[in-house]
Amino acid sequence: MFKRGELAIMACESGKPFAEKVLLQINDIVQREGADEAVHFIDSRETHFENSEIKTEVLDSIRGTDIFIIQDVENSVNGYSVDQNLRALKTAIDAAWRSGAGNISVVIPTFPYARQDKAKSREGITAARVAEEIENCKATQVLTLDVHNSAIAGFFRMARFEDLHASKNIIDYVVEHIDTKNLVVLSPDAGGAPRAEHYASKLKTELGFIYKKRDYTKPNCVSESILLGDVHGRDVLLIDDMVDTGGTVVSTIELLKIEEKANKVYFACSLPLFNGKAVQKLDELYRKGYLNGLIATDAVYHGNDFSKRFPWFLEVSVAKYFARVIFNINHNRSISELLT
DSSP, X not given: OOOXXXXXXXXXXXXXXXXXXXXHHHXXXXXXXXXXXXXXXXXXXXXXXXXXXEEEXXXXXXXXXXXXXXXXXXXXXXXXXXXXXXXXXXXXXXXXXXXTOSEEEEEOSSOTTTTOOSOSSSOOOHHHHHHHHHXXXXXXXXXXXXOSOGGGGGGOSSSEEEEEOOHHHHHHHHHHHSOOTTEEEEESSXXXXXXXXXXXXXXXXXXXXXXXXXXXXXXXXXXXEEEESOOTTOEEEEEEEEESSSHHHHHHHHIIIIISOOSOEEEEEEEEOOOTTHHHHHHHHHHHTSOOEEEEESSSOOOTTHHHHOTTEEEEOOHHHHHHHHHHHHTTOOOGGGGO
């Protein structure tokens, strides 16, 4: 059996908030299982130059280690863009490789450019290029969360690709905090029907979905939405993989509340990107009484006080989940059951 080196955790600047949570959970596992000494952050320095160039330096010896580099590419709290965060990740991987790390795993809960996964016309398949770039930096494994298209795994030629799923964490939250007796699970589009079906099966509820007619001449534009299912007087749990600009959330919830007379409406997703005016839109829905809560993971950082400022944001942590996967990988244990 391949023997992995000592477990080491390194965080890019934008990945630190999530990495700190993961490290805390890893050390909790270590303490409970008595397997190793406590795991610490590898000291590193990420420098952003005035001309926008980025450099990463590893300040500790990591020769032979099994290092996991954590980056939240969607974290814009510090003013960095997705592209800057991706570039910082690549400099970190390269620095780790040049420092003699034995194995380099990349932890990116949001896979960058995941929605550019196929060509509809004369356009690039940028998700494939991102996979290629990560591999070229010498990463040997990639861990992500509910990637937009599972076919992205096929873009990696050598690195192992592990797609984690937040459904169990979200379902546990729903069971604990929401009465499911009057609940209907809905997918906001036909493409997400299998995901919604999984939730409905686990929660033992009815299932429905919304058919959308899209105007592909404009970005994120839906021309018409048609509900397939009955939600009159029922509580609704909408399930999707992400919330980007909030347009889908607004149009779907207005349809359910105004036209279909639904009772309470919750929206759940793995990746709360919240770009553009998404937060303002969601806040307005909440103030109108249309949105009862948006359940989402902490895979994307929005600041320490975000939940306090916006009570509709119901955060579910996946840090313990990632910690267990990382610990099992380092100890050559199966992770199959953790990926369902």
